[in-house]
Amino acid sequence: MGEPETPDSELQQIRLKRIKQEGFFPVPSDDRLGRCRSVKEFEKLNRIGEGTYGIVYRARDTSTNDIVALKKVRMDKEKDGIPISSLREITLLLKLRHPNIVELKEVVVGNHLESIFLVMGYCEQDLASLLENMQTPFSEAQVKCIILQLLRGLQYLHENFIVHRDLKVSNLLMTDKGCVKIADFGLARAYGVPLKPMTPKVVTLWYRAPELLFGTTTQTTAIDMWAVGCILAELLAHKPLLPGSSEIQQIDLIVQLLGTPNENIWPGFSKLPLVGQYTVRKQPYNNLKHKFPWLSEAGLRLLNFLFMYDPKKRLEWKHVGGVHLRCA
Template identity: 85%
Template sequence: MENAADTDPDPIKLKSIKNNRTFTVPQKHRFGNCRSVKEFEKLNRIGEGTYGIVYRARDTRSDDIVALKKVRMDKEKDGIPISSLREITLLLKLRHPNIVELKEVVVGSHLESLFLVMSYCEQDLASLLENMPTPFSEAQVKCIALQLLRGLDYLHLNFILHRDLKVSNLLMTDKGCVKIADFGLARCYGIPLQPMTPRVVTLWYRAPELLLGTKTQTTALDMWAVGCILAELLAHKPLLPGGSEIQQVDLIVQLLGTPNENIWPGFTRLPLVGQYSLRKQPYNNLKNKFTWLSDAGLRLLNLLFMYNPLRRATAKDCLESSYFKEKPLPCEADLMPTFPHHRNKRAAPAVESQSKRNKVLASR
């Protein structure tokens, strides 16, 4: 009778905790209930984030095109990274049209080789903004913003903070459907709020309470990022492109004025306030920045950029904003423009088109 190790070209050997003896895992039990990544044909590399490389791939069993995200295990000695476990756990539970779908987890030939099979989206918004010949119209911006807000409202109702919203983490299908992606920094929250690390959210989209060292985090930090994304789509460029935390705080103050205890109770007690020398700037300059925007649009931006997190607009508040009910009305998702699949034509090393954006990623 053939031994499993004799027929398996790449045997997996494990050591028993009970008697310290080594044994070979039979081929049929190697992956448990997971499929092998060999059942997927990698077509091209489409991105690389903090937590893994993403490929466009074909499922040879169903012939579907999927996104295959390889989990980074470079520095892990104790199993799967906690960020990946969180992402897998959350995405397996979440089902919403504006949240990227995790179809299954598949494995490679080694124990440290793990892949997430996600629904495939043709584009990410950051790539589109860099490659579009003409910017989105205001009606199209409203369509994108509404979809983002619906997905975020669903997350917040389920007590989940995304904590890394930015244009490169918003994907778009060829039918104009926007999906929130990359849940590596997402966390469940509850009451009472528990302390979490403040060094989350990419710098350009990071709320002032995070920059000033708040120990507790609420849905308001995601809403600040929504304000930055909406403003970026309207202005066709990033709103607050700071190169450091000090510069980021200064850009916020230049735009919105200097915070104080009257508009933000508890501001002076934030841990890192003493590390910043805030310029004296008494004015809110949003209206000067967006001279062409309607009163309803400016009101929405101001609500998203409230210094006091307790007064900042929620996703539900924003969905009811009169800005989305006035002309130009949001276009339907299936009427959004389609784009050449430029990222699928690139050679693998050329994927890093967003070098400047990637340089200001928060240290995790």
């Protein structure tokens, strides 16, 4: 008689134990790719940057000769598969199709379970590096065109109940034909009604809306619109508008620029979770006009609408026509 067979459940336990001991393991060739192509079909040309959740390469698709951006999904210390942040980004991007949003073409895999790459549409530069290398600031007409494209992309996101939550110049890409594309959706979230609590520790500090700094947990599309105001000002001034080094300094810079918030201009302000933790300076004036004395009335009006303290009064993309923003 032969040896008794090992039950399936016991075999599964042995297999899982071995995986746990050995870490990531090669996937059998028959099961490796499934419906995904192999990253070996892409020739890496050079490293072009690092997003919130992975390194980005410029690469050539050898089957089509197209130049693409290849983003390696970061799997640091992950034992349970793809990080939830990357899954959110992949899930969102697979659904999004708009001229002003970076395109996720497909997901490809390497030889091991930790090797997953996003194949994105390639853009020649991001606005942060472009600003660094420009000798003179953008003209007001050029800024209008950039912001208009950003707002069109945001319109699409917000209409589809997605808030980006990390808008900044380094997350805005531009093709060599001047097309602006919103990128890096690692912090983006779908939202609904009623609004669910979310962590306020989002959006890079310099672009973070005051309601986040004061601890709100109900985030709306208004936090993206505040970031648009910061980006608009940065493009006009050729430098960041509110470069705080800490949350308290960030609040102080906002107050110096816009004046001290209160219940009259921002109903509910005094009830925000962190208001009692900060001593906010008394500053009664809005200094935007002094900061941008050369800016047109339409430009100043747009900045003021984007920098409304009260998120409910802050400009939404659908009201942009009221401030006469056109691509010149």
